[in-house]
Amino acid sequence: MKLISAGETAANTNNMSVESGEDLVRIGEMAKKYGVTLRTLRFYEDKGLLNPQRDGSTRLYTRRDKARLKLILLGRKVGFSLRDVKQMMDLYDPTGSNTKQLRLALDKSEKQLARLQKQRALIDDAINELSGSMSAVRQMLTERTAPQASVAS
Amino acid sequence: MKLISAGETAANTNNMSVESGEDLVRIGEMAKKYGVTLRTLRFYEDKGLLNPQRDGSTRLYTRRDKARLKLILLGRKVGFSLRDVKQMMDLYDPTGSNTKQLRLALDKSEKQLARLQKQRALIDDAINELSGSMSAVRQMLTERTAPQASVAS
DNA sequence: GGCGCCTTTTACGTTTACGTCAATTCTATA
DNA sequence: TATAGAATTGACGTAAACGTAAAAGGCGCC
Numbered sequence: 001m002k003l004i005s006a007g008e009t010a011a012n013t014n015n016m017s018v019e020s021g022e023d024l025v026r027i028g029e030m031a032k033k034y035g036v037t038l039r040t041l042r043f044y045e046d047k048g049l050l051n052p053q054r055d056g057s058t059r060l061y062t063r064r065d066k067a068r069l070k071l072i073l074l075g076r077k078v079g080f081s082l083r084d085v086k087q088m089m090d091l092y093d094p095t096g097s098n099t100k101q102l103r104l105a106l107d108k109s110e111k112q113l114a115r116l117q118k119q120r121a122l123i124d125d126a127i128n129e130l131s132g133s134m135s136a137v138r139q140m141l142t143e144r145t146a147p148q149a150s151v152a153s
Numbered sequence: 154m155k156l157i158s159a160g161e162t163a164a165n166t167n168n169m170s171v172e173s174g175e176d177l178v179r180i181g182e183m184a185k186k187y188g189v190t191l192r193t194l195r196f197y198e199d200k201g202l203l204n205p206q207r208d209g210s211t212r213l214y215t216r217r218d219k220a221r222l223k224l225i226l227l228g229r230k231v232g233f234s235l236r237d238v239k240q241m242m243d244l245y246d247p248t249g250s251n252t253k254q255l256r257l258a259l260d261k262s263e264k265q266l267a268r269l270q271k272q273r274a275l276i277d278d279a280i281n282e283l284s285g286s287m288s289a290v291r292q293m294l295t296e297r298t299a300p301q302a303s304v305a306s
Numbered sequence: 307g308g309c310g311c312c313t314t315t316t317a318c319g320t321t322t323a324c325g326t327c328a329a330t331t332c333t334a335t336a
Numbered sequence: 337t338a339t340a341g342a343a344t345t346g347a348c349g350t351a352a353a354c355g356t357a358a359a360a361g362g363c364g365c366c
Contacts, residue, residue: 124273312364
């Protein structure tokens with residue numbers, strides 16, 4: 001029945017283990033720390049993106065998991081799918097030069113960058129179109145609401 | 154039995170609403186004309202956005218349907234949901250001033266414009282972040298490719 | 307020693323706009 | 337008339353990333 005704090009038996013406050021070696025956190029703390037939900041963390045694990053240790057059935061996240069989570073969140077931020085992120089992370093090899101991983105990441109990044117730029121163009125289009133429509137609608141409204149005089153609002 | 158060509162017959166058999174030019178088209182032609190699929194047209198009808206006449210079971214689209222479809226496509230282009238589009242179109246009243254409709258459209262448009270601008274900002278963010286990461290990755294790759302010494306942490 | 311909080315697994319639900327059969331009927335044309 | 341092409345309804349599938357119970361087991365605390 002050991003618990004989170006392998007190094008702390010006497011003073012068992014939540015975290016802040018002075019031990020620089022292992023600071024294992026449970027799912028709740030992990031979620032709070034990175035602004036995600038518990039469901040998200042379990043989901044990522046289910047998808048093979050995270051691999052926390054277990055103490056019995058309780059998940060214990062290491063700093064390796066934290067690094068991976070940071071990468072996941074960065075990936076999501078720039079629009080990669082979880083599958084892409086996984087594909088890239090799966091290539092990580094702590095003993096090698098990771099050239100393959102880097103090349104894949106670069107390749108995917110270029111494509112994603114292209115997609116983002118295309119999206120931006122589409123959005124700009126939409127903004128322009130919408131602005132134009134709004135002007136027209138405003139015009140119609142003022143015509144209808146101010147038959148005698150023009151009213152500014 | 155009878156077909157699309159109601160005007161071809163000497164006597165107009167059934168014309169409840171007086172249609173001047175007989176520009177009734179079936180679903181295939183309609184789809185081609187507006188670059189959508191048959192499925193899409195049926196889906197829009199299912200959602201209450203279109204209401205083609207029927208000749209037996211065959212859908213016949215009038216120019217009113219065409220106008221509505223144009224609006225739908227414009228709405229989709231600027232990012233409205235079909236539900237929004239329907240909500241706005243449902244307010245259309247050929248006998249009134251449509252002030253309500255216009256106000257709703259304007260209101261929704263303002264919100265949609267805000268969303269679009271926010272999205273653009275997010276995309277710009279992502280583009281910047283991604284570009285930065287790509288530079289870093291390129292850097293790492295050149296360091297690894299070069300036989301010179303390198304320091305990593 | 308009861309309460310409340312944390313955690314677990316399982317599993318269905320959500321959202322949007324259609325795609326993709328499948329089985330069948332209707333129509334046009336050779 | 338035979339057959340290819342259109343059209344119909346119905347219904348399940350898709351994609352992404354979780355949300356939301358439900359039912360249960362442990363833990364510390366006062």
